[in-house]
Amino acid sequence: MAKRKRRRHAKAQALTPGQWVIFALTGLALVLGLAVSLAEGEGLPSWESIFSRVGLEAQPLPAEGLAAAANAVHFIDVGQGDATLLQSGGEYCLVDAGEPDSEDALLAYLRGMGVSRLKLLVMSHPHADHIGSMAAVLQEFPVDEVLLPDFDKAPYPTTATFERVMQLILDKGIPAVTAAPGQRFALGNGAVQVLDAGVETENYNDLSQVLHFEAGGLSVLLTGDGEKAVEKAALGAGGLPHVQVFKAAHHGSNTSNTEDFLWAVRPRYVVVSCGANNSYGHPHKEPVARFAALGAQVLRTDENGSVVLAEEENGLRLYTARTPEGGSTGGEQEAA
Numbered sequence: 001m002a003k004r005k006r007r008r009h010a011k012a013q014a015l016t017p018g019q020w021v022i023f024a025l026t027g028l029a030l031v032l033g034l035a036v037s038l039a040e041g042e043g044l045p046s047w048e049s050i051f052s053r054v055g056l057e058a059q060p061l062p063a064e065g066l067a068a069a070a071n072a073v074h075f076i077d078v079g080q081g082d083a084t085l086l087q088s089g090g091e092y093c094l095v096d097a098g099e100p101d102s103e104d105a106l107l108a109y110l111r112g113m114g115v116s117r118l119k120l121l122v123m124s125h126p127h128a129d130h131i132g133s134m135a136a137v138l139q140e141f142p143v144d145e146v147l148l149p150d151f152d153k154a155p156y157p158t159t160a161t162f163e164r165v166m167q168l169i170l171d172k173g174i175p176a177v178t179a180a181p182g183q184r185f186a187l188g189n190g191a192v193q194v195l196d197a198g199v200e201t202e203n204y205n206d207l208s209q210v211l212h213f214e215a216g217g218l219s220v221l222l223t224g225d226g227e228k229a230v231e232k233a234a235l236g237a238g239g240l241p242h243v244q245v246f247k248a249a250h251h252g253s254n255t256s257n258t259e260d261f262l263w264a265v266r267p268r269y270v271v272v273s274c275g276a277n278n279s280y281g282h283p284h285k286e287p288v289a290r291f292a293a294l295g296a297q298v299l300r301t302d303e304n305g306s307v308v309l310a311e312e313e314n315g316l317r318l319y320t321a322r323t324p325e326g327g328s329t330g331g332e333q334e335a336a
């Protein structure tokens, strides 16, 4: 080994200083890529994986939407709230439905993407920035099944927004399932799996499920507004997967996104769903620094608009789409 090194060194002496710099930088990039991949337990890295760490370049989302058969996750720009659309094999699951005043933007986005029915509608927890436009979604789209938080773990919600959603589910006779670890909901070529289902709490954020969506080569982790207690419980339960995409918990709040949790799931892309200039200061600077330490590419609905990661023939693609109106508002409602 030492001999070979000396020989290469002797040859390299003929390089100009400029060539030396290029040579050294290329070597450094390769060594870093190798070190990161080995640290992640992935074995030797492919060229593609080394260069994918540079980040994906965003392209405008085609107006006609993605191919129905695609595997994709859409972080829809609903201002200060969450609405995440999971897509596979022409089937759709919507996780949360934004704040009340994002109704038009949300419905327009779903229609624009060619959604005509939802195989599954998930309520992560009953705060208005997650269920604000859920009644409108239930009115507009046929829904095959609803996944609800485990309300036995918290005082039962009494807001008018919540009661309206529950009444519509009842009136339409939609089967409703209470979240429990181990549940699996088939979606196209993949499935949405409940890894954990909230903790005993007075804080509705901590009712949020830990959901893993996997379809083809796409893997996504959603934890709603789950805070430290939810992340600790999920870590304790074990079996957290390494994922490509993570929705920053609780809009990128420092109440969540703990270092231990992030390093357990090691996302390559983190998407923060939050409103421009929101009154909570989301995303907080500490979690943003933790995402950077992971080497993850960070995307934000307040800056990028709707963010879509889609698995296509030639790998993962990143699309962004500005919401014409209604999205990226600051939001002033409580308990975002």
Ligand SMILES: [Zn+2]
Binding pocket: 081, 082, 127, 129, 130, 225, 250, 251, 335, 336
């Ligand atoms: Zn929220």
